[in-house]
Amino acid sequence: MTRAAAEPWATREFGIDLRHDDSATGHLVPELVVPGLRRNPRRAHLLVSTVLGKHLPTEPRVVLDAGDRLGERVLRALGIDPAAPGPEVDAVVLGFAETATGLGHCVAARIGARCYLHSTRRDVPGADTLAGFEEGHSHATSHLLQPTSASLFTGTAPLVLVDDEISTGATAVDAIRALHAHHPRARYVVASLVDMRTDEHRADCDLAAAELGVEIDYVSLATGTTVLPDGLLDRVVGLEDPALNPVADARGSVDRVEVAWPATVPDGGRHGFLHTDTPAFERAVADAADALAPRLDPSRPVIVVGHEELMYLPLRLAAALGARGIASRFQTTTRSPAYVRDEPGYPLRRGFTFPAPEPDDSAARYLYNAQWPSDEPQHAQWPSDEPQQTQWASPEPTDVPRAQILLVVDGPADTPLLHVDGGLLDVLAAAGSDVLLAVVPSTDPETLRESRGTTYP
Structure with missing residues (x-):
């Protein structure tokens, strides 16, 4: 190894x-x-x-x-x-x-x-x-x-x-x-x-x-x-304040798409995901990937960014896009204020801070790296003993097309705070990223409860 x-x-x-x-x-x-x-x-x-796949864009x-x-x-x-x-x-x-x-x-x-x-x-x-x-x-x-x-x-x-x-x-x-x-x-x-x-x-x-x-x-x-x-x-x-929210010479674009998602299929495990939900979830992921793939540039890699706890669905979308021929990585935003420093051998090379999109939460949110990995070797060789192409995020190599970002959020996070100046979409675009916002309807616990009736495990 x-x-x-x-x-x-x-x-x-x-x-x-x-x-x-x-x-x-x-x-x-x-x-x-x-x-x-x-x-x-x-x-x-x-x-x-x-x-x-939290702080580092990961295959x-x-x-x-x-x-x-x-x-x-x-x-x-x-x-x-x-x-x-x-x-x-x-x-x-x-x-x-x-x-x-x-x-x-x-x-x-x-x-x-x-x-x-x-x-x-x-x-x-x-x-x-x-x-x-x-x-x-x-x-x-x-x-x-x-x-x-x-x-x-x-x-x-x-x-x-x-x-x-x-x-x-x-x-x-x-x-x-x-x-x-x-x-x-x-x-x-x-x-x-x-x-x-x-x-x-x-x-x-x-x-x-x-x-x-x-x-x-x-x-x-x-x-x-x-x-x-x-x-x-x-x-x-005692460290000096990190430099966050980098600004590029040219601003990136922002587009939006609503993802169809069945109301009776949980988008994750927040309200419980039954083993019997799996077939419908798999079909919904495939349908969502089919709808999203034409909205992306197939010649450019994509970093699929999930919203905090919404991790599994964006991960599966990233895998599905990869299976459709679009090079993909996956990571999510976070509540954790980590220290950012652009140093070789340090995993948090670039960082963004922005307001929480949910209106009832005033705490800041964060996203780290959000760049296509360079040739700096990462520690994990997975899943075989052969070297993998999964690296720490650092400045994008010149021989790889500039990555696009697919930001996946659920309905409660698609608020004016997500779109305002200084919001997540704004700071990503200011850094030069082209962003496609994909909004998935959040699971309504009452609807899910009614659809399940009394057939609990």
């Missing part, structure tokens, strides 16, 4: 070290995550995934394969042969907002889980909140669970919780406590791309499981340790 030799900039300059301990998949922690910085009083470092197949491999680890934990799972696995999968909403859906799809749900920070009108929990180190801490019915969680089937990384295990344990109070069960599995818990953290997690009287298994693609130098927070806070 080809290994990257370059030392990340945050390691070289700040001493942040991501050490590899073990792996059941043959991949190293420094291949799967790269150290970044963020100005957060709770935590000054950020683990930037090379296979998630869709890489993201999907990462979810598949993590799903195989979950199947083994459940005692199921990954080579021969049944048509549907009696398990419920929960993905954590915002970063793991797409990853959780990938895992649920791979194992054939009967139900997938992701937590949300959007309090949707007409949706009932089943439970909530807090995430201590996150920039946006509150998680809500809003399935169409609490009966999605009834029964004794194992609950699989999916996050992009496990730092301490506290978020997963808090979620388990909240859900266990509503619907107790004996078995939980916590799945993550990387598990960076210390021995003390692992002991705390084991103690929590014993207190609850449950079994909690932890699976990941790789385990390791995050080494942070003393005084890191003060050093990061």
